Amino acid sequence: MKDKTIRNKLSAFFPILLVACLIMAPITACNPLETSGYFGPEGQGEALIKSERTGLQALSDIPYYQVNIEVDFDGGSYKGSAKIDYVNLEQTVLESLYFRLFPNGGGIYGSGFLKVESVMVDGEEAITVLSTGDSVMEVVLTEELSMGESIEIELDFNGKTSGEAEMDYGIHNTMGGVMTLSGWYPILVVYDDEGWNLNPVTNIGDSVYSDTAYYDIELIADRDLKLASTGVIIEKEDTDDEQIKYRMTSGPSRDFFIVLGRDFEVLSTEYDGTSISAYYLTGHKDSAKKTLDIAKGALETFNKKFGKYPYTEMDLVELPVDRSIGIEFPGIMLIGTPVFGNGIFTSHEIAHQWWYNLVGNDVLDEPWLDEALTSYSSIIYFEYNTPEPEHQGVLDYFESEYKNNLEAGKDDMVTGSLDYFEELGGSHYYQIVYVKGALFFDALRETVGDEIFFNALQDYFGQYKYGIASSEDLLDLFEEVSGVQLDDLYQEWLYGK
Ligand SMILES: [Zn+2]
CATH class of the missing domain: 1.10.390.10 (Neutral Protease Domain 2)
Known part of the structure; x- marks a missing residue:
């Protein structure tokens, strides 16, 4: 992701890139789950191309988020609940766990909020402490968590997005018929050699430094909205006359991003087992075609030169803002309207799938990496x-x-x-x-x-x-x-x- 002020430094010809990604997953039939081998919790294998479903044994203890979210698109708000299975993989005993509530931190997230209503640890109500402008939530454990021990955290939450993006990136906003949901659920903080990483939300660069996890998401929204997200849709069903319920899984992924839009149209192509989709707004079909061409070329080059993109989907979504910006999320990227179809922005955000999502790094301490x-x-x-x-x-x-x-x-x-x-x-x-x-x-x-x-x-x-x-x-x-x-x-x- 990149600071929008950067655009002023860019020449008109090469409005240098940023990062972003969004996708509207085409509804695909749910393939029968494989019957042998370990490829994560139920449904997670669907997000990975078959050759990548093996060798996941080493990831059997990564965090597992099961999250429900109900979206009020017109109100620009949402509510939900989460159940997170967590195993202490650190080389130390833990007395607390920390979560980020990014929208409360302002900066690149704008003026919305994410509020947590209640937290239970292994079925018992837990004490929580907010700090860093309410963007950090400490969950105090009643008993120390030893290395290798597991616990289950359950919580309820609700949030509201910003309106029109102003000084923020437009990543937790409802504007121009599009709702972007980054940072919409409490995400675990990384514990590393410096302890818990509790940096304030920034005004430049990216703020999400996270461990790879599995996500199983149930989302309820109005039926006339198009949905794009990290991962794949594995189930969908009508809930009543107006709404639809989707279930998505991510495979091993660093975050889970969602976009909903009233007016998105979609073009798709395929390369090397990955379905690539461009979600575009009215009148921008040519830019969507260019986006797909760039994405296909980038996928081919990066697969050969760096290593294989493991996911079955990749989505690039037009973000209705009037500035040159791109923002990357796992498997999905947002590209601002002025640079939608631009080679530098698009290839940059796609490269982040290798350098940020698949290979993670501390994006606050070492953003150059x-x-x-x-x-x-x-x-x-x-x-x-x-x-x-x-x-x-x-x-x-x-x-x-x-x-x-x-x-x-x-x-x-x-x-x-x-x-x-x-x-x-x-x-x-x-x-x-x-x-x-x-x-x-x-x-x-x-x-x-x-x-x-x-x-x-x-x-x-x-x-x-x-x-x-x-x-x-x-x-x-x-x-x-x-x-x-x-x-x-x-x-x-x-x-x-
Ligand atoms: Zn970048």
Whole structure:
């Protein structure tokens, strides 16, 4: 995801990207579940292409969210309940669990809210403590949770979206006949080497740093709405004259995003076992066709160069805003109307499926790790899918932006945290992390050669798929695979100011 102020820095020709994704899943018949092998809780295998349904044993203890949500589209609100099975996979005893209630944090989420009504742990009412502008909810455990022990958390919630997107991204809004639902349910906080990650919601970049989980979602909404989401629809039934109930599953996924729209039309195509859909608004069919072409090309290139996209669906959804923005979510991306069909935005958001969703990272402390690699992946998309002059044009654009920034005396370290860049202003973040960071990967490729570069990226994807990687993990791996000591290159591009 990217700060909308960045658009002001972009040239008209290359309005650099952001991240986003949304999809309107075509209703598919529910395939019979496979009878052998473990592929997650009931229905989860449906979200994965068959060759990816094996080897999930290692994910048998990841969080399992079963969530019901009833949407009042006209009121811009929703209510629901969740049951979360949680196993303590950390190397320590836990006394509390923490959840994020992102819409309460303002910033990129706007002015809506998410309120939790009651929390039960293993059937007993639990004490909760709100903090960080009510965007963090601590659930105090009455008994310590040992390593490997499991508990069940149940809670009720309700929320309201923002209206027209103003300073926010438009990701928890109801506007222009479209409702976007990010951060709509309480999501578990990551516990890592720094403990619980409880950063305030930001005004730039992305805020969701989460562990891979399974999602089983039941949604009730008006029947005339088109639905797009993470994962796949595995069941649907009419509840009364006006409404319909959907059940969706995600497979192993870092979040669950939903979009509903009154006027969406859908175009779909297929590549390598994945159905790709573009959800577009009236009059924008040509942009939807371009979106599908780009998505197919990006999927082909990234599958070959990085590793296989494991899901049966990928959705790209037009977001009715008047600015250049893209936002990525697992399996689904939002692209703002002005850049819907744009190659840079679209390929960028798609690359985030590899670098953010499948390989996770701390997007607040180390935003460069997914953004710089995603930015360079977009250049790789152009390299393999467009005539050379177009690819060169994109590379030239990055290089001239970098040069201009250097000449303006605004060089900085690529590896700064989101807080660090927020204090310096959003456009600086773009110039350093997206532009200089992408050129770092180009210099790295030049240094180690094509074969080693892509072998290392494939190793990175293979080792950290569904997990969380750090800067050190990536940088050490390039040294390991290449056998070359790269400290000087890292110092020059990543840590130097
Ligand atoms: Zn991005």
